[in-house]
């Protein structure tokens with residue numbers, strides 16, 4: 001199967017009206033990380049060796065609720081247009097912002113930095129880890145919405161670890177998905193499903209069930225696994241997406 005890229009994959013089901021692309025100017029006033037994070041020892045759990053790992057309870061449920069309430073107020077837009085040849089069909093509502101400060105907070109104020117840089121796991125990340133991609137994406141999937149099978153690209157970015165410092169050339173190596181809702185909040189379906197052999201077959205699928213507050217990381221770029229966000233059948237699936245960045 002030809003590799004389909006996710007980065008330029010707008011799509012729309014027949015039932016959704018085209019929306020004007022959001023052009024956010026101000027960065028959102030993201031809620032504080034309360035209670036202070038992490039609320040549990042961040043233990044990395046491997047779902048697919050060297051390819052997919054999760055941290056459960058990365059955000060406590062109360063914080064997920066605060067975030068969903070806050071994110072509802074952002075100008076989300078339904079992905080418009082028809083996919084071009086070779087592009088993945090993606091049907092969801094999203095908001096995207098370049099926010100280095102929030103990326104830095106997610107990296108340094110959650111326990112993530114320490115957890116990923118521990119000697120035990122350092123080798124997984126494909127380079128010298130610098131932090132998270134400032135390109136923050138928020139997804140909301142309502143019933144009928146999904147993200148069709150695709151591969152995530154590695155992208156070149158430049159990171160400014162502190163204000164006033166010069167940018168460091170970096171590239172993304174792993175995708176981060178932070179799930180803010182799950183069946184516990186009335187969201188059914190919406191699993192992130194991986195296909196280790198580039199074939200979309202039920203027999204080979206590895207379906208990750210949504211869990212409120214769970215952070216999933218999966219390797220992307222040239223050896224990214226084919227994956228999809230399965231259709232949501234009830235409630236709302238909310239996700240914060242960014243990427244892990246290494247020195248280039």
Ligand SMILES: O=C(O)CCC(=O)C(=O)O
Pocket residue numbers: 006139147152175177190191192193227228229230239241
């Ligand atoms: O929403 C999901 O479960 C998958 C999202 C995804 O694949 C992506 O952001 O590239």
Ligand SMILES: [Fe+2]
Pocket residue numbers: 006150151152175227
């Ligand atoms: Fe993806």
